Amino acid sequence: MYLTKEEERILEGEMGWAYQTAMKVLVKLGELFGATRLIPVRSAHISGVSYKTIGDAPAEFLEEIVKAGGVAQVESTINPAGFDPEHVDEMPIPEEFRFKQSRIINLYKKMKIEPTLTCTPYYIRRPEAGSHLAWAESSAVVYANSVLKAWTNREGGPSALAAALIGKTPDYGMHRAENRQAEVSVKVEPELKGEMEFGALGIYAGNVLKGRVPYFTGLRSPTERDLKQLGAALASTGMNSIFQYGAEHKKELEKITVEEADLKKVVEELSTASEEPDMVFMGCPHCSLEEIKNIARLIGKRKVKEGVKLWVCTSRYVRERAKAYVRMIEAAGGHVLCDTCAVVTWLRELGVETLMTNSAKTAYYAPVLNKVGTILAPTSKCIDMACEL
Amino acid sequence: MAVELKGRPVVPGEARGVALVSKQSLSFLGGVDPESGIITERGHDLEGRRVEGVILCFPHGHGSTVGSYVLYSLVKRGVGPKAIVNMRADPVVVVGAVIAGVPMVDQIDIDLIEDGALVEVDGTKGTVKILREKPR
Numbered sequence: 001m002y003l004t005k006e007e008e009r010i011l012e013g014e015m016g017w018a019y020q021t022a023m024k025v026l027v028k029l030g031e032l033f034g035a036t037r038l039i040p041v042r043s044a045h046i047s048g049v050s051y052k053t054i055g056d057a058p059a060e061f062l063e064e065i066v067k068a069g070g071v072a073q074v075e076s077t078i079n080p081a082g083f084d085p086e087h088v089d090e091m092p093i094p095e096e097f098r099f100k101q102s103r104i105i106n107l108y109k110k111m112k113i114e115p116t117l118t119c120t121p122y123y124i125r126r127p128e129a130g131s132h133l134a135w136a137e138s139s140a141v142v143y144a145n146s147v148l149k150a151w152t153n154r155e156g157g158p159s160a161l162a163a164a165l166i167g168k169t170p171d172y173g174m175h176r177a178e179n180r181q182a183e184v185s186v187k188v189e190p191e192l193k194g195e196m197e198f199g200a201l202g203i204y205a206g207n208v209l210k211g212r213v214p215y216f217t218g219l220r221s222p223t224e225r226d227l228k229q230l231g232a233a234l235a236s237t238g239m240n241s242i243f244q245y246g247a248e249h250k251k252e253l254e255k256i257t258v259e260e261a262d263l264k265k266v267v268e269e270l271s272t273a274s275e276e277p278d279m280v281f282m283g284c285p286h287c288s289l290e291e292i293k294n295i296a297r298l299i300g301k302r303k304v305k306e307g308v309k310l311w312v313c314t315s316r317y318v319r320e321r322a323k324a325y326v327r328m329i330e331a332a333g334g335h336v337l338c339d340t341c342a343v344v345t346w347l348r349e350l351g352v353e354t355l356m357t358n359s360a361k362t363a364y365y366a367p368v369l370n371k372v373g374t375i376l377a378p379t380s381k382c383i384d385m386a387c388e389l
Numbered sequence: 390m391a392v393e394l395k396g397r398p399v400v401p402g403e404a405r406g407v408a409l410v411s412k413q414s415l416s417f418l419g420g421v422d423p424e425s426g427i428i429t430e431r432g433h434d435l436e437g438r439r440v441e442g443v444i445l446c447f448p449h450g451h452g453s454t455v456g457s458y459v460l461y462s463l464v465k466r467g468v469g470p471k472a473i474v475n476m477r478a479d480p481v482v483v484v485g486a487v488i489a490g491v492p493m494v495d496q497i498d499i500d501l502i503e504d505g506a507l508v509e510v511d512g513t514k515g516t517v518k519i520l521r522e523k524p525r
Contacts (some may be wrong), residue, residue: 021488024487024488025484025487025488028399028483028484032478032483048454048458053455054418055455057418057423057459060458060462060465061488155454156453156480157454157457157458158457158458158485158488159454159484
C-alpha cells in the first residue's frame with residue numbers, strides 16, 4: 001500500500017500515539033483487503049455509543065485517545081445512545097448507567113465529534129453523490145451507497161473512528177466502482193405496499209444473497225422511506241453494503257424471484273408474540289420529518305391507549321424541525337424521543353415485554369438484543385394498535 | 390526439532406506461551422468477559438477457559454466490531470492473550486490486536502496446534518513454532 005511522506009510520519013508516531021494508532025488501523029485494514037492507498041473522506045459516522053450495547057470496554061480506549069490529544073479531522077457524527085436525557089420520566093434508567101453513558105458521549109465530544117446520536121446522519125447533512133465516506137452503522141451505509149450514491153465501506157466502530165482521526169480511509173471495497181456492480185437480479189413479484197413490506201423484502205434478500213450485490217426489479221416508484229427500510233433489513237441478515245434497483249438490468253445476471261408467499265413468511269417469522277403490545281415503536285432507523293408528519297396524521301384526533309407506550313425515535317435535529325407534529329403526537333400521549341431507540345435502550349427494565357413495530361430490522365434484532373416478543377406490522381396498523389378507537 | 394508453521398504476519402511482536410486452541414470462531418463482544426478474560430459464550434468449545442497469558446488460536450472472529458475494544462480492555466487489564474493465531478484474519482480481531490499491540494499471525498492451519506502445546510509466535514515474520522507438545 002502506498003503511503004505519502006506525511007502518512008508515513010504519522011505511522012511512525014510523529015503526531016503522537018492517538019494518530020499513530022488510528023493510522024495503524026487504517027493501514028492494516030488496507031493491507032488486509034488489498035487497498036492501494038488512503039483517500040480523503042468527506043465525513044465519518046461512528047458506531048459504538050450505546051452503553052447498553054457496548055458495555056465498559058470501549059470507554060477505556062476512547063479515554064486513551066482523548067488523553068493523547070486525538071481530534072477528528074473531518075465532519076464526524078455518532079450513533080444513538082442508551083437514553084434520552086430529556087425524557088428520563090419515560091426512561092427511568094439507573095443512575096449508574098446514565099453516568100456511564102454520559103461519559104462515553106463526553107469522550108466523543110472531546111474528540112470534536114458531534115453528539116448527533118442518530119443512525120440517520122443523512123437527514124442532518126445529505127452526502128453528495130460520488131463523495132467518499134467512512135461510515136459505520138450498517139443501515140446508514142446501505143442508504144448512503146444505494147440511495148444517495150455516496151461511496152462508503154461498512155465500517156466498524158473502531159475503523160470509522162480511525163478514519164475520523166486521520167480524515168482518510170483505505171481505497172478498497174465500496175470505494176471501487178467494480179465492487180458496486182450488481183451480481184444478482186432480484187425480481188420482486190408482488191406490489192409492495194408500504195415500508196414494512198420493503199423491510200420484509202430486505203430480510204428475505206439478505207438471507208438468500210450471501211453478500212452478493214442485488215439489482216431489484218419490480219419496485220414500483222419506491223419512496224426514500226421504503227428504500228431506507230429495505231436497506232436496513234438487508235444489512236441485518238446479509239453482509240450487504242449496497243443494492244441497486246430500477247427497470248430491467250442491461251446485463252444477463254443470475255435471477256432470483258421473490259414471491260408474495262416468501263414475504264408473508266418473513267413477516268410471520270418476525271412476529272414472535274401473540275399478545276397485545278405494551279409498546280409500539282416507530283423510528284428504526286430514526287424517523288425523517290416526513291415520517292413524523294405521517295405518524296401525526298395517522299393518529300389524528302385519537303389518544304394513545306392506557307398501558308401502551310408509543311415511541312417515535314428520531315434525532316434532535318429532526319425533532320426540532322418537526323415541532324408542530326411532535327406536539328400533536330405528544331398531545332395524543334405518544335413520545336417523540338431523541339438520541340436513542342427501543343433497541344439500544346434497556347427495554348426489559350422499562351417493563352416492556354411485547355414490542356410492535358413497522359421496522360423489520362427491529363423485529364429481527366429485538367428478540368435477541370432486548371429479550372422481548374415482537375409483532376411486525378404496517379405503519380398504519382401499528383398506530384391503530386397504539387390508539388383508542 | 391521444533392515444527393515451524395509459516396503464515397502471514399499481521400501484527401508485529403514476539404511471544405511464547407501455552408496454546409489455547411478452539412475449533413470455533415470467537416466473538417469478543419458477548420463471548421469473552423472483559424473483566425476476567427473468561428470465555429462465556431454458551432456452548433463454545435472454550436467456554437469457561439481463560440484467555441489470560443495464552444497464545445489464543447481460533448479459526449477467525451465473528452460478531453460486533455465493538456469486539457476490538459474488548460480485546461484492548463483485556464490486554465490493558467492484564468487478562469488478555471499474549472498472541473493471536475488465526476486461520477483467516479477478520480477486521481474485528483485485526484483491529485483489536487493492532488490497538489492492543491498483541492502479536493498476531495494468520496493463514497495458519499491451527500488444526501496442527503494441540504491445545505496445551507508450548508508455542509512461539511513471531512508476528513513480524515509470520516511464524517508459529519511448536520516447541521513442545523502438551524505434557525502428558
